[in-house]
Amino acid sequence: MQITRFDIPGLFLLKPKIFRDDRGWFSETFNAETFREALGFVPDFVQDNESFSMYENTIRGLHLQLNPYAQAKLVRVLSGAILDVVVDIRKGSPTYLSTVSVRLDATGMQQFYIPAGFLHGFRTLEDNTRIAYKVDAHYNAQSDRTIRFDDPALKCNWDLDGKEKLHLSDKDKDAPPFKSLGDVFQYDDMAGPVT
Numbered sequence: 001m002q003i004t005r006f007d008i009p010g011l012f013l014l015k016p017k018i019f020r021d022d023r024g025w026f027s028e029t030f031n032a033e034t035f036r037e038a039l040g041f042v043p044d045f046v047q048d049n050e051s052f053s054m055y056e057n058t059i060r061g062l063h064l065q066l067n068p069y070a071q072a073k074l075v076r077v078l079s080g081a082i083l084d085v086v087v088d089i090r091k092g093s094p095t096y097l098s099t100v101s102v103r104l105d106a107t108g109m110q111q112f113y114i115p116a117g118f119l120h121g122f123r124t125l126e127d128n129t130r131i132a133y134k135v136d137a138h139y140n141a142q143s144d145r146t147i148r149f150d151d152p153a154l155k156c157n158w159d160l161d162g163k164e165k166l167h168l169s170d171k172d173k174d175a176p177p178f179k180s181l182g183d184v185f186q187y188d189d190m191a192g193p194v195t
């Protein structure tokens with residue numbers, strides 16, 4: 001498994017081994033032992049999610065679940081492509097409010113590991129984009145929060161030129177700014193494994 005690290009410790013881009021032959025290919029998309037060997041820990045994933053977006057420039061996010069339902073996520077693309085965007089919102093983190101944008105696509109088969117304590121969202125880069133992600137805490141509607149994807153206080157790079165027609169849910173269109181959230185995550189409580 002190939003691992004790429006970022007300026008924010010704890011985020012990883014993983015590229016599992018792909019076995020190609022005359023029929024096509026095979027890949028283990030998650031193996032707890034391989035994950036442990038690569039990163040030194042294994043998230044306790046409890047839920048697998050998929051979403052399908054019909055249109056390019058669909059934006060989902062920025063989302064989080066409050067504790068005790070805060071989620072680490074392992075995101076990959078099954079068809080199409082996304083720009084995945086995260087923001088470190090762990091108060092006291094050396095990289096507090098730093099943000100990373102990373103392209104994931106079906107052909108690259110990259111997987112993006114995002115620890116708990118981050119805002120997460122993505123923009124589809126193609127029509128008919130389907131993503132799959134594992135999470136280590138169950139969905140909890142009462143803990144679910146959304147923050148404006150284009151909040152200027154967050155400086156996220158969505159790689160937009162302003163001319164695109166964006167597709168957002170009503171919830172995401174009406175999302176409040178980051179400052180309304182308050183300090184919901186403390187770095188000392190959730191620094192997580194950094195390898």
Ligand SMILES: Cc1cn([C@H]2C[C@H](O)[C@@H](COP(=O)(O)OP(=O)(O)O[C@H]3O[C@@H](C)C(=O)[C@@H](O)[C@H]3O)O2)c(=O)[nH]c1=O
Pocket residue numbers: 049051060061063064120121122138139169171
């Ligand atoms: C996320 C989620 C949603 N739902 C339901 C609630 C709602 O009726 C419907 C659609 O939910 P949403 O509009 O929140 O779906 P979506 O905008 O795709 O939300 C997702 O966005 C990405 C960026 C994330 O990071 C995820 O954690 C999640 O927040 O599905 C579940 O039943 N379980 C879940 O785990």
